[in-house]
Amino acid sequence: MTRQRIDKRRAIAGPALIIVCALHTAVGVIASAPAVGEALAEGWYGAMTSELEVALWFLMTGFFGLVAGLAMTALERAGRMPWPVSIALLTIALIGVGAAPVSGFLFVLVAAVIAVVQSVRAHRRRPSVPEEGAVLEHSARSATGRA
Template sequence: MTRQRTQRAIAGPVLIIVCTLHTAVGVLASAPALGEALAGGWYGAMTIDLEVALWFLMTGFFGVVAGLGMTALEHAGRLSWPVSIALLVIALIGVAAAPVSGFLFVLVAAVIAVVQSVRQGHQRATADPGEGEAPAGTVLEHSSRSGSSRV
């Protein structure tokens, strides 16, 4: 049994770092409002001040989860185009709406993801044998009514 080599993950870890920093900045910037909301009971505590904190926390946590998924896909050599293009579209919309923001860092992760998708697609294409062909060194066996033979 051959051991498959694990691919190097880049885009996923970059996204995790960006989103972890995003969450930390949100918590630090909104610490007073978050403290009041937690002290007074979180349920129904939404205020204008907390909207910013919620934006930072929710998008940061979601980005970390997305980064973990992307990392697993990268390690498996299966980071697909839809995942990479979706991240790129999200980053471009964010950069267009807020040019001087953390979306610039998400854009970096998205470009890396697209490059990883291209690389991994090429690696899969060269590693997969053509239809009906067996990889070199493979012994094919088939049986017939008169006996079995090896190809």
């Protein structure tokens, strides 16, 4: 019986995005607490005002970013950071930095660059064509019924 080595990969980009988005959400809650409190007291449905637009921006993008960070963390730990994920995050960060150079998008840019690096690492680890011996060995085991 062979012993399999458990390879725990480090997740960096996902946790970085989680931290950025948690801070983003906290700032949004603190900055717009009076407007959100008033809307909740009077009834949330249809309560959109210009003050609540800012709150909604902070809360929705913050929570969405938290979900994305959790998903990215799982991908990183599995050793699979797909290119579309890292490039999409990089694109969002660059658009945000371009529109608001002095903002939290700078921190998203850091997470995005880390995600791109993780994609490069994941791509290098996976061989594009399986080794011939590995395929034959797997086929032989399957044919004999052994796992």
